[in-house]
Amino acid sequence: MARVEAITGNVAVAEAMRAVEPDVIGVYPITPQTIIVEAYAEYVAQGEVGTEFVAAESEHSAMSICVGAAAAGARTMTCTSSQGLALMWEELYIAAGLRLPIVMFDVNRSLSAPINIHCDHSDTMGARDSGWIQIFSENAQEAYDNFIQAVRIAEHPDVMLPVMVMMDGFVISHSIQRVELLDEDKVKKFVGEWKPDYPLLDADHPVTWGSFDGLGGFYFEYKKEQYDALQRAKDVSQEVAKEYAKLSGREYGLFEKYKMDDAEVAIVAAGSTAGTAKTVVDTYRQNGIKAGLIKIRLYRPFPAEEMVEALSGLKAAAVLDRSPGYDVLGGPIFQDIQSALYQSGTSVPLVNYIYGLGGRDVLVSHIEKAYEDILNVAKTGKVDKKVDYLGLKE
Amino acid sequence: MVATLKELAAKEDKLSPGHRLCAGCGASVVARMILNASTLPVVVASATGCMEVSTTIFPYTSWRSSFIHNAFENSGATMSGVEAAYRALKRKGKMKDEFNFVAFGGDGGTFDIGLQSLSGAFERGHRMLYVCYDNEAYMNTGIQRSGATPMGAWTTTSEVGKKQAGKIQHRKDLTGIMAAHGGYVAQASPSNWRDLVKKAEKAFAFDGPSFINVLAPCPRGWRFPSEQTIEFARLAVETCYWPLFEVEGGKYKINVKPKTKKPVTEWLKPQGRFKHLFKDVNADKLDELQKFVDDQWDRLLALESACRLD
Numbered sequence: 001m002a003r004v005e006a007i008t009g010n011v012a013v014a015e016a017m018r019a020v021e022p023d024v025i026g027v028y029p030i031t032p033q034t035i036i037v038e039a040y041a042e043y044v045a046q047g048e049v050g051t052e053f054v055a056a057e058s059e060h061s062a063m064s065i066c067v068g069a070a071a072a073g074a075r076t077m078t079c080t081s082s083q084g085l086a087l088m089w090e091e092l093y094i095a096a097g098l099r100l101p102i103v104m105f106d107v108n109r110s111l112s113a114p115i116n117i118h119c120d121h122s123d124t125m126g127a128r129d130s131g132w133i134q135i136f137s138e139n140a141q142e143a144y145d146n147f148i149q150a151v152r153i154a155e156h157p158d159v160m161l162p163v164m165v166m167m168d169g170f171v172i173s174h175s176i177q178r179v180e181l182l183d184e185d186k187v188k189k190f191v192g193e194w195k196p197d198y199p200l201l202d203a204d205h206p207v208t209w210g211s212f213d214g215l216g217g218f219y220f221e222y223k224k225e226q227y228d229a230l231q232r233a234k235d236v237s238q239e240v241a242k243e244y245a246k247l248s249g250r251e252y253g254l255f256e257k258y259k260m261d262d263a264e265v266a267i268v269a270a271g272s273t274a275g276t277a278k279t280v281v282d283t284y285r286q287n288g289i290k291a292g293l294i295k296i297r298l299y300r301p302f303p304a305e306e307m308v309e310a311l312s313g314l315k316a317a318a319v320l321d322r323s324p325g326y327d328v329l330g331g332p333i334f335q336d337i338q339s340a341l342y343q344s345g346t347s348v349p350l351v352n353y354i355y356g357l358g359g360r361d362v363l364v365s366h367i368e369k370a371y372e373d374i375l376n377v378a379k380t381g382k383v384d385k386k387v388d389y390l391g392l393k394e
Numbered sequence: 395m396v397a398t399l400k401e402l403a404a405k406e407d408k409l410s411p412g413h414r415l416c417a418g419c420g421a422s423v424v425a426r427m428i429l430n431a432s433t434l435p436v437v438v439a440s441a442t443g444c445m446e447v448s449t450t451i452f453p454y455t456s457w458r459s460s461f462i463h464n465a466f467e468n469s470g471a472t473m474s475g476v477e478a479a480y481r482a483l484k485r486k487g488k489m490k491d492e493f494n495f496v497a498f499g500g501d502g503g504t505f506d507i508g509l510q511s512l513s514g515a516f517e518r519g520h521r522m523l524y525v526c527y528d529n530e531a532y533m534n535t536g537i538q539r540s541g542a543t544p545m546g547a548w549t550t551t552s553e554v555g556k557k558q559a560g561k562i563q564h565r566k567d568l569t570g571i572m573a574a575h576g577g578y579v580a581q582a583s584p585s586n587w588r589d590l591v592k593k594a595e596k597a598f599a600f601d602g603p604s605f606i607n608v609l610a611p612c613p614r615g616w617r618f619p620s621e622q623t624i625e626f627a628r629l630a631v632e633t634c635y636w637p638l639f640e641v642e643g644g645k646y647k648i649n650v651k652p653k654t655k656k657p658v659t660e661w662l663k664p665q666g667r668f669k670h671l672f673k674d675v676n677a678d679k680l681d682e683l684q685k686f687v688d689d690q691w692d693r694l695l696a697l698e699s700a701c702r703l704d
Contacts, residue, residue, distance in 0.1 A: 023482035026475055052482035054474060057514030061471035064511065067464050068439070068475025073489075074482055076475075090465060200460040201480055203435040203491040208455035210463035212447045 002180050002248075009140040009172035012179045013079065013105050014039035016147040018049055019187035022103075023074035023194075026054045026065030030084040031117045032169040033107040037079065059084035063091035063102075070100035071209045073199025075151070078102065081169060082109035085123040089130070095162045096131025097226065098209060101154035102162040104132075105147060108271065108322075109169040110358045118359020119169040121270065122323040124299075125332045131226060133163040133233045134300040136270040138256075140177040143167040145250055146297075148182075151191045152240045158232045168272040170359065182248060190247055230301050237298055254303040256295040257310055259285060263292025265374045266311070268337060269320040270296035273355075273362050277320075280367040291371055296333065304340035311341065315378035316349040318370045320390075322356045330354075330387040349377045355390035366390040397431070397591060405430050406458065408438070413456035414448040418620025420610030420627065421445050421527040423584045425498060428525055428606070431594035432494045435459060439473040439496070441503030442466035444534040445527065466503055470512035470524060473497040477520045494598050495522035500610075501542035502532040505568050516575040516603045523597040523604045526568065529612035537615040541566040544635075545686065546679045547667045549615070554670045559679055564686055569607045573641040578604035580640035585628035589638055589649050596640075609636045617666020629661040634691040645701040648694060658687045 007015070014036045017025070029037050037055075044053045052074075056062040059080055070076040080088065085106055095102050111122040124134060133153060137143040143165065150163040167173060182190075198207045213219045234254065241252040256274070259281055260266060267277050274295035284291035294310055311317055321331025329335055334352035341348055353370055356362045369390060377383055397405075408429040415422045421444060429436055436459045440446040446463045449456035464472040473495050483489040497515075499508050504526040512524055531549045532538040539552040545564045548554050552561035573579040578600040582590040590608065597604035611627050613620040630636035631650060635658055638650040659680060662668040671679050 023486070024475065024478045026471075026478070050482065050486050052478040052485075054478045054518065056471065056474075057510060057517070061468060061474070061511050061514050064464055064468035064471035065475035065478065068462065068472035069479040069482075070475075071462050072437070072476040072479035072483075074475075074479035076479075091468075094464060200437050200462055200476055201483065201489055201491065201493065202460070203493070206435075206458060206460040208450055208457050208461045210446075211450040211452040211455065212463070214451045217452055 002182050004178060004180050006176050007140065007179050008035065008174050008176055009143050009167050010035035010107065010174065011039055012140040012144040013147055015181050016144045017077060018043050019182065019184040020077070020148065020151055020191050021049050021188065022051055022077040024052045024054065024066070024069035024076045025078060026056055026062045026069060026076070027078050028056045028059045028062045028080070028084060030059070030081045032109060032173045033079050033081040033084070033105070035173070036105065036107070059087040060091060063088040063095065066102045067091060067095050067098065067100060070095070070102050071098065071199070072201045073196040075194040076102045077104065079105035079107065081107045082111055082123045085127060086111060089127070092127055092130040092132060099160040099226070099229070100162060101160055103147070103150045103154050104162065104164045106164050106166045107169045107173045108166050116358040119171050120322045120357045120359065124164065124166050125323040127164065128300055128332060131161065131230060132300065133161055133230065135163065135165045136296050136299055137165060137167040137172070138272060138274045138295060139172055140167070140179045141250070143172065144179055144181065145244065145248060145252065148187055148190065149237070149240050149244050149252070153233060153237050155194060156236045156240070159229055159236050161229055161233060166271070171272045180248070186247060190244070234298065234301050234303055252297060254298045254306050255310070256297060258293040258295065260292040260294065260310060262290055264290040264315045265317065265371065265378050266292040266294055266314055267318045267320060267367065267370055268294045268296065268333065270299065270333065271322060273320060273322065276362055276364060277367050280364055280371060284371060289375070302336050302340070304336070304343070307337060308340050308344045308346050311337070311348050312346045314348050316351070316374040318351045318353055318374045320353050320355055320370065324354055324357060325352070325387065328387070334387070349381065349383050351377065351383055351385070352387045353390045354387070360391050362391065399587070402430050402591065408436060408457065408459045409449065410456050410458055414451065415444060416614055416620065418613040418623045419444070420529060420584055420612060420623050421500070423623070424525065424527050424608045424610050427584060427587055427590050428496060428523070428594045429459070431591045432598050434492050434494045434598070436494045436496055437462070437476050438498065439464070439469045439476065441469040441499035441508055443500040443503055445498055445500070447534060467507035468511045469497040469499050469503065470508060470515035473522045474515045474518060474520045477522050497522060497524045499524070499526055500533070501526060501528040501530060502540045505541035505566055513575065516572065516577055516605070519602050521601055521603070523594065523606065526605070526607045527610035528607055529610045529615060530565070531615050533612050533615045542568065544683070546671050546683060548670065549667070559670055559676050560667070572605040572607070576644070577602050578640070578642055581607045581636070581638060583609045583627045583631050583636055583638060585624050585631055586638055586650060593640060615667065618664055626661070626665070629656070632656045633658045633661045633687065635661055635687050637691060637694055639694060646694065646697040648698050655691070658684050
């Protein structure tokens with residue numbers, strides 16, 4: 001029987017890890033991810049798991065350990081935040097390039113400088129084109145569910161790529177929520193036993209990993225294959241989600257559409273902000289205003305066609321980015337959506353808001369401001385300011 | 395029990411012929427000797443560098459053992475992961491094979507960019523042998539100075555000019571740094587093959603981390619004829635520039651004590667990278683290098699006798 005617990009997002013992730021019980025975890029502590037590491041170290045100390053828990057001396061080494069372990073043939077996991085993910089940068093590309101199905105949890109936190117330990121999505125966004133699959137979670141339940149599904153997506157023979165699952169630092173990682181945990185044996189059955197094709201640890205079939213692609217080699221073709229595999233993750237994630245729904249009763253799409261069927265205006269957001277936005281949508285709906293919400297889930301590969309379809313017909317939309325877009329074109333999610341719309345020839349008046357950086361509280365009034373703005377755009381058909389900020393101190 | 399030369403010669407090399415390392419490359423000789431000392435199958439890791447680029451040119455491989463190259467600074471961490479996987483899979487009964495684990499890095503990948511990764515692997519106690527093939531500069535990228543380059547040596551980033559005579563600083567005592575970690579630590583040379591193989595055998599028998607720093611003369615970077623590699627390794631030992639010693643359980647033991655310590659100039663002079671030191675204006679540099687070698691040797695003798703006291 002599934003059990004219901006009141007736990008933090010971090011503990012929910014640790015529970016998911018324990019249920020999967022990977023062969024190797026290579027990890028380094030960093031706020032706000034630390035509690036996941038601590039919880040798992042406790043499971044190890046109590047003899048509850050058979051995982052080889054390697055407490056590395058840096059995140060670069062943590063991911064290097066994961067690369068070595070995964071190539072050796074072990075089911076491998078890690079978790080990090082912020083500067084930790086930034087320090088892994090080189091290894092992220094190698095993990096993806098070597099087609100290693102490593103599963104990582106990234107507890108979203110801002111990037112220095114100035115040093116700030118609180119939530120935004122800068123860390124994840126810096127890795128959005130590293131070749132990893134990226135999945136955002138709104139709350140602790142989703143963090144748990146997504147992390148378990150990530151194992152299946154990563155190891156799927158059509159994919160064979162690393163997956164990064166995210167939740168908001170502190171807002172979700174440290175707040176206690178209701179989480180339904182599955183029976184561990186059911187989780188183990190769901191993920192199945194990992195049988196790698198070319199492990200280093202096979203004395204009868206020695207293999208060479210990480211070959212040098214000399215001039216006139218196959219780097220280009222290899223990268224195309226990697227791209228194709230990443231695109232296939234879109235359908236695979238949906239197959240896995242369907243199967244997971246049978247197990248858990250919880251269904252996950254590429255993204256979540258909240259009251260979008262007849263919506264005239266909508267906000268697109270990722271992470272915990274979607275929760276706040278839903279209550280704002282409900283208020284508008286009570287007042288007869290057709291507001292909706294699209295919550296990002298699968299961020300890489302970006303489900304461009306489906307997103308365009310969901311947005312088409314809207315009179316206006318706002319895209320919320322919890323990371324700074326340093327160029328004039330706006331934040332990363334905004335740029336993805338704008339490109340997707342443009343490529344498909346679909347026109348939806350679009351506004352971008354940068355918000356919540358460095359853990360700035362996201363208030364109902366901020367979300368209302370965004371809706372008010374797009375309701376005005378819907379009325380006038382004019383966008384005054386393409387990229388704006390929410391919640392900036394005056 | 396150290397294998398005889400005949401026995402070693404009869405073994406199939408785990409690094410096969412046909413690799414594209416330079417003629418006279420010390421690193422390939424070192425790799426073959428080390429790997430031949432293993433009685434178990436081996437998983438090899440290599441840092442980015444000469445050895446990696448010359449032995450794994452896709453779609454070929456020179457490795458008869460499993461091999462992984464990850465990046466430059468992390469062969470210690472990468473092998474930690476492989477060894478952790480081995481432990482986990484063994485414990486879960488998912489694997490039967492037994493392995494030894496050997497990580498290679500050049501001096502750039504070990505003294506400099508990979509030092510933290512190696513230190514972490516050692517502190518965690520992974521059962522692995524890390525071998526530094528020390529050719530005293532970044533040879534793969536075109537002979538740039540490293541923390542292992544000796545004072546006075548010309549490299550492409552420690553130039554010889556009106557105001558500078560090669561590298562300004564002395565080399566780092568990496569073997570000493572590794573000895574401070576514990577485990578089994580040794581320094582070896584391909585000129586003394588029996589000593590080298592014995593050290594590798596000890597490392598493989600040790601249930602924990604081990605490190606062997608092996609001098610790997612580089613004809614290209616040191617500027618000497620490629621058939622003299624072993625001669626240059628031998629001269630380094632005979633001048634006490636490259637002492638052969640090991641540290642076991644914190645105790646130092648010098649394995650080779652030359653009857654007469656040859657002056658370091660005998661090793662320096664035939665190498666093109668030190669040519670400028672033999673101009674009168676740089677006489678003080680030669681004196682300083684000799685003093686560096688003497689101090690290092692005296693310190694080693696003192697460490698050895700201090701270890702005998704208890």
